[in-house]
Amino acid sequence: MLHSFSTVSLDVVEKILENAFEWIVVVDKDGLITYMNKNYCDFVEVRQEEVVGRHVTEVIENTRMHIVAQTGKEELADLQYIRGNYMIANRIPIILKDECVGAFGTVIFRDASQWMQMSSHVKSLMSKIQSYIQDINNGAKYTLDDILTESSMVQELKDKVKLVAASDISILIRGESGTGKELFAHSIHQISNRSHQPFIKLNCAAIPEHLLESELFGYEEGAFTGAKKGGKKGKFQLADGGTLFLDEIGDMPMNMQVKLLRALQDGEIEPVGATKAVSVNVRILAATNRPLERMMEEKRFREDLYYRINVIPFYIPPLRNRYEDISLLAGHFVQKVSNKIGKRILGMEDKVLEKFLHYSWPGNIRELENAVEAAVHLTEKEKITMDSLPEYLRDPAVFSLGSKKLKEILEETEKGVLQRSLEKFPNDKLAAAHSLGISKSTLYEKLNKYGLS
Template sequence: MNTLKDIPIAMLETILEEAIEWLVVVDKAGNIIYINRNYCHFLGVNREEVIGKHVSNVIENSRMHIVVKSGKEEIADLQYIKGNYMIANRIPIRSNGEVIGAFGTVFFRDAQEWMKMNSHVRSLFLKMQSYIQDIDSGVKYGLSDILAVSKSMNDLKEKVKMIAPSDISILICGESGTGKELFAHSIHQLSGRSHQPFVKVNCAAIPEHLLESELFGYEEGAFTGAKRGGKKGKFQLADGGTLFLDEIGDMPLNMQMKLLRALQEKEVEPIGSTKPISVDVRIIAATNRPLEKMMKEKRFREDLYYRISVVPFNIPPLRDRMEDLSVLCDYFIKKICKKAGKRISGIAKEVMNLFSRYQWPGNVRELENVIGASIHLSNGDMITMDSLPEHMREPSQFPLGEKKLKEILEETEKSLLMQSLKKYQNDKREAAKALGISKSTMYEKLKKYELS
């Protein structure tokens, strides 16, 4: 037995199944032509069903299809799968000098195994983790996290696959709670920048006088209180990757002009600096504001709008895709029960009927909050009318458009606190425990709503 040809087929199959713990092979189009049992078991998929599917639809954050196109191997690369960083190799397969596919292996199933191996590698990984946390670039979501059966949402998911590989700017529009950030994460993950930083800036959460330094950074001594050595801005931190400008409709006009210049020139000038710095970032912006109306009112610059909305992306509100309601409810019940240690088997029919009639001004985020509250207040194994927050039992008290989302959520929170205190006979510790919050948080909220 001198060559590979002399090895029995059964032995080769055993090697592929057992010797290489996780293995996947794709063809030139990025479709899976082989995946071993261990990998299928971890992913929770049926091998017969995934053969022939595009690898990005089966393996979270996969870059196998990118390796096929580039022809460049990726060795010991970090890949985020199911809540852990894995260490993976991706190798192009060539025949007569032409790339005809690629194979990928995962040789460490989580970062802990890797760190045990070598103290030097461990220190590098910890530095990388610290860097990721510093710039808030932990990309948590992929297309598989966007649960939907509706045509409108599945069309959007297909659109993500089409536009993600390019570098064009994208504007994601939708009401609060529709999942704009999930789509932003998914676009980055499926792009050629997926191994580079994903940096988020909430334009509404940063005070106007700080926004410039957050975006562009500053030099040492630029102003009173400036950090020694200066500070990099979000543009520099996102260099090579994606910058997600959330709530861009809330950006002040003077900052809109400075942002436009940075996008046009592809360079930023930190506060206190006289030298511009070149940056390479892809822009994904999101808003729940009517930007077209704001442009007419001169509250949003037209030139910036057309710069960031090369591809407009409109997410429908939950009330316009009620066929997704059941899928979302099942997912949130499992997710929250696992975290809370409770057993809820489903939702009573009358509650689902109520959910179907409700307008959901807070969209998917409000649905998750309502289900979470109901699970904590439930005494049985079903979500019933008695376990719903009070405002849900009388949904007519919140007609669409009469109250802002913040007001609705605050009234819901207040109602939930009152119900919890009543259920646990004013025992604040038990009520806090049931709601999954700390005792100090409970007291803060009681003070906020004058319930103490």
């Protein structure tokens, strides 16, 4: 084969072939090897100079190169089992003057897992330019690009997402409240093989116990008083073919844990009031900030369900363990809030950043975002100053650690922001609402909530 090239030297051609592909083999019309590059020879443990002239079936197991050379029909992205691994190979006939004179084959990926990892990587890159055209029915809003970090720990997690996203394996995302567990769940779905199918979320802590079964599995018409005509699909059916994200799974009641486990094991669910099961194909992602291991010891979380959902564990570190991200995230939130409300804020004073770096952030990224949002609203300068920070950050002694819950601190901060807005616009509620980036009706709701006039 190679000796037929006249305008390019054999050395140049072989150099190109050695570097253009990881593995390549060329056969003539009888299936005899005319060329096989060194990488391929090393893998099948033969010497390069010994393979020329041998029939390809003697050198490569399960090959179809000789068949392609005979039929002239190409075979693309075909799985081939070689030496204990599935390879993904192309086999292309060589046609000269309308006659098939041989074939060349290349191995694109050396095993199926390498292909899946590459698929996830490509989807991750594509999400940078296609996120805005995601199908609205998909449900997943965030990608890996939305997870901002300079932390090696978090970057390793992002790399881990690319490795496991393509499989259908169950993943349990652990971490304190506000660390970004949901962003990781969205990102896993976005670069999975289910990315064009639904992403359905259920917060297990937000649904009353007596409604949780119908939320998960749906119900038939007439199943109970108040049931909708025609029944209702549950989260499992809505997520069929896609991903079901069970947030706060540690708060799921024990009786529902049993039914969830059965659904995961059987791939079937039984809607409330139904007489037969319904098959579903769903990938499960779960998240919790609860101590599941201790809950298992206390018989508050099923051990068999734990091992079912915790095939691949993810632990997202708290913000206090990734201080290198505080400046990055704070700057991002300043820009985000400023753009939303149309206010010109150029950044933070050094003292503010120093305060942020020395604070423990018990509410993690969510607390940081809320603190920055409050500061952007309160500042009257082009940079966030200490005076514009929420009171608990300016004077930590007022809010000693453990004396107040995060919800209380954030509510007191919001109330303070509202009071200062009313002082700034004493007779103009609309102007106060606009300054806060909210509607007038929302402003009145918040004023009523805190008893402000």
